[in-house]
Ligand code: O2Y
């Protein structure tokens with residue numbers, strides 16, 4: 001096949017990679033439906049995909065990955081900046097030249113027996129001033145199909161790239177060459193864990209991934225490009241690449257505002273992005289569920305785009321109760337990975353809200369489910385076009401982006417953090433983002449149960465440079481001349497009482513909090529200044545069914561003891577990690593909060 005581009009840098013890179021990896025064929029992807037169908041057929045022929053009942057779930061396919069390749073591998077993810085100080089204490093660092101030497105060894109001949117796909121893609125609407133072009137080279141048809149859904153792939157991207165346009169090279173291999181005549185034969189191809197490398201070279205704007213075919217490790221437009229590399233670009237160019245959903249909130253009078261929100265992984269971002277409000281007359285619509293790129297426009301406002309074109313959502317726990325819009329979205333044209341298969345050839349998972357039909361359920365490992373372990377892997381996923389979401393906002397792919405009025409931070413915090421509070425200033429908001437934490441279970445992370453894992457701005461696994469410099473970048477953004485900055489809020493849907501009972505029902509009732517945030521942005525009354533920031537009265541939120549007046553008081557009272565412990569932890573354990581790169585402004589915010597709580 002002749003190359004459909006005259007971009008010299010791209011042509012040379014493709015030639016170099018092909019010479020190193022030695023594929024059987026090189027295919028340039030055009031992004032067409034016919035190509036998507038061919039990729040799916042290729043995976044079916046290799047025994048990697050199972051078509052679901054096409055009458056019930058048209059365009060639905062099930063994949064089962066290798067049990068060793070089921071999630072992002074943080075301990076095999078590297079930020080290879082020239083200096084270790086620039087990667088910072090919270091990233092894995094390897095010297096870039098040493099890492100390249102190791103990886104070149106692994107890449108040599110790694111695509112033999114396979115096709116090498118060249119996937120030109122745009123993160124963001126093609127041609128948007130905020131969008132970026134990447135080109136992923138991959139030896140996985142599963143990756144091509146998923147990239148079709150998650151990004152904008154194809155010929156149009158090459159047209160925008162032109163002869164000398166810039167792109168981010170993203171090299172990926174599953175790390176499993178095939179001998180002559182060999183096929184995957186139903187075995188998900190990947191390399192052993194200690195051969196997996198998810199590597200980022202932020203100074204070169206380069207991504208090399210080897211050994212995993214799964215999710216964030218392999219769909220390189222998402223976490224690797226749109227967060228780790230883009231965060232370094234954003235720092236250099238004065239914008240923000242964030243792990244945030246974007247939603248459109250409309251009041252009963254038809255006035256709309258756009259909100260971006262950062263939560264650590266597994267805190268319900270997709271559910272919030274597609275929320276169905278219980279407050280009469282209010283509407284939430286979706287712009288994006290995971291990533292926001294935000295830039296100032298000439299009017300001084302921060303405009304956000306969702307750089308993705310699809311959702312790669314967690315299936316377990318998704319139900320008509322938790323996210324009816326997601327359930328409608330995945331009714332067709334959806335790739336499912338590591339969910340269970342029912343006797344009527346449909347998908348099932350824990351928390352779907354109904355029992356599987358009679359007959360054998362096949363679990364995510366491909367065995368008849370014995371009910372001893374979950375039938376679906378806890379990180380099982382659906383990949384689905386965002387255009388299928390019934391709650392997609394009309395503006396979801398506006399190339400200009402949407403103006404952001406409010407930024408929210410949140411995490412799973414059974415104690416201390418109230419239902420909602422607003423920062424007193426931009427720097428105070430940056431402080432709140434910098435101390436975001438989420439409770440982890442002992443089983444999940446080998447930490448003591450009840451321990452809070454700090455995940456500042458929900459970016460800890462996704463920032464491509466030193467987190468102290470990242471905080472400074474947020475402080476500097478606040479000093480942008482003429483900026484009309486968004487207001488910053490902290491939310492916590494996960495408060496429990498002393499007995500472990502949830503205090504807040506969550507789901508659609510979270511719209512009460514969104515309504516208050518909307519009204520705060522409009523300067524309406526219903527709030528009071530406290531030591532920790534601005535908080536609503538119980539009346540301003542209103543009481544959902546089943547929530548007592550005492551519960552409301554607990555949700556909306558400053559827990560002074562809890563906050564003192566919080567401050568002590570930030571002071572002793574969290575901020576010192578970032579050493580001399582920790583901005584003085586944030587130490588100052590910490591001291592001021594300490595003083596307000598002491599008086
Ligand atoms: O496990 C993976 O590879 C996917 S991780 C992921 C996917 C979609 C959205 N967010 C995340 C995340 O870990 O934050």
Ligand code: MN
Nearest residue numbers: 243264265290
């Ligand atoms: Mn995420």
